[in-house]
Amino acid sequence: MGQSGGQTRAMEAGGCRYQFRIALLGDAAVGKTSLLRRYVEGATGTPEPEPELESAPTVGVEFYSRALQLPAGPRVKLQLWDTAGQERFRCITRSFYRNVVGVLLVFDVTNRRSFEHIRDWHQEVTATQGPIKAIFLLVGHKSDLQSTRCVSAQEAEELAASLGMAFMETSAKNNCSVDLAFNTLADAIQQALQQGDIKLEEDWGGIRLINKTQSPKPPRRKQHAGSCQC
Numbered sequence: 001m002g003q004s005g006g007q008t009r010a011m012e013a014g015g016c017r018y019q020f021r022i023a024l025l026g027d028a029a030v031g032k033t034s035l036l037r038r039y040v041e042g043a044t045g046t047p048e049p050e051p052e053l054e055s056a057p058t059v060g061v062e063f064y065s066r067a068l069q070l071p072a073g074p075r076v077k078l079q080l081w082d083t084a085g086q087e088r089f090r091c092i093t094r095s096f097y098r099n100v101v102g103v104l105l106v107f108d109v110t111n112r113r114s115f116e117h118i119r120d121w122h123q124e125v126t127a128t129q130g131p132i133k134a135i136f137l138l139v140g141h142k143s144d145l146q147s148t149r150c151v152s153a154q155e156a157e158e159l160a161a162s163l164g165m166a167f168m169e170t171s172a173k174n175n176c177s178v179d180l181a182f183n184t185l186a187d188a189i190q191q192a193l194q195q196g197d198i199k200l201e202e203d204w205g206g207i208r209l210i211n212k213t214q215s216p217k218p219p220r221r222k223q224h225a226g227s228c229q230c
């Protein structure tokens with residue numbers, strides 16, 4: 001697909017009705033890969049692993065996926081694109097923006113500059129998109145680092161409101177609100193699809209119909225208790 005460092009960590013997508021393509025964008029080292037891995041690994045149903053947060057900087061774009069049963073909708077496959085935050089990969093990552101339906105705009109709550117760059121990231125995407133507009137969620141990551149935080153939840157809320165999106169704080173380290181962030185975005189996409197605000201288009205990869213008939217809901221996966229330290 002023309003990306004460097006491309007790598008697929010696929011999950012079984014049997015019974016999924018749609019595929020939603022979602023990208024994580026934000027400055028280098030804000031924790032995009034860690035957040036994504038936490039989310040994808042959480043789907044395996046194995047006991048919660050020790051957080052393994054050491055990850056090398058992303059090169060180009062890497063792919064992950066996870067199947068998800070939406071509470072009031074179909075089962076969907078999330079195709080998740082982890083993009084490099086480093087400027088030198090921008091020409092690669094930019095070529096992917098047009099074909100996403102959802103974007104997690106991630107900043108690090110202990111890194112002021114990463115917050116100040118959020119408007120630029122948002123602008124990058126909106127400038128390259130076609131007629132179908134992606135749905136965004138602003139994510140303040142590394143919420144476990146309370147003593148060194150330099151972006152308040154209130155100012156992040158205000159920025160999110162001014163850009164017309166919701167805001168959420170997450171921590172891959174504490175596994176705090178990780179599932180919630182991805183699930184909230186997937187839910188918003190499903191609602192937009194249902195209400196006709198987003199439509200399936202032949203030449204657009206943001207949403208794909210992958211299964212016309214849907215299998216019955218699988219039993220709910222057991223939740224691991226007590227993972228959130230917030």
Ligand SMILES: Nc1nc2c(ncn2[C@@H]2O[C@H](COP(=O)(O)OP(=O)(O)OP(=O)(O)O)[C@@H](O)[C@H]2O)c(=O)[nH]1
Nearest residue numbers: 028029030031032033034053057058085171172173
């Ligand atoms: N305290 C804390 N550190 C984190 C968390 N998530 C990631 N980190 C650390 O932040 C650093 C960068 O994490 P990455 O996941 O590689 O960041 P990235 O945004 O994918 O970076 P690029 O690929 O360069 O764009 C690593 O040292 C991680 O260990 C978190 O929730 N809490």
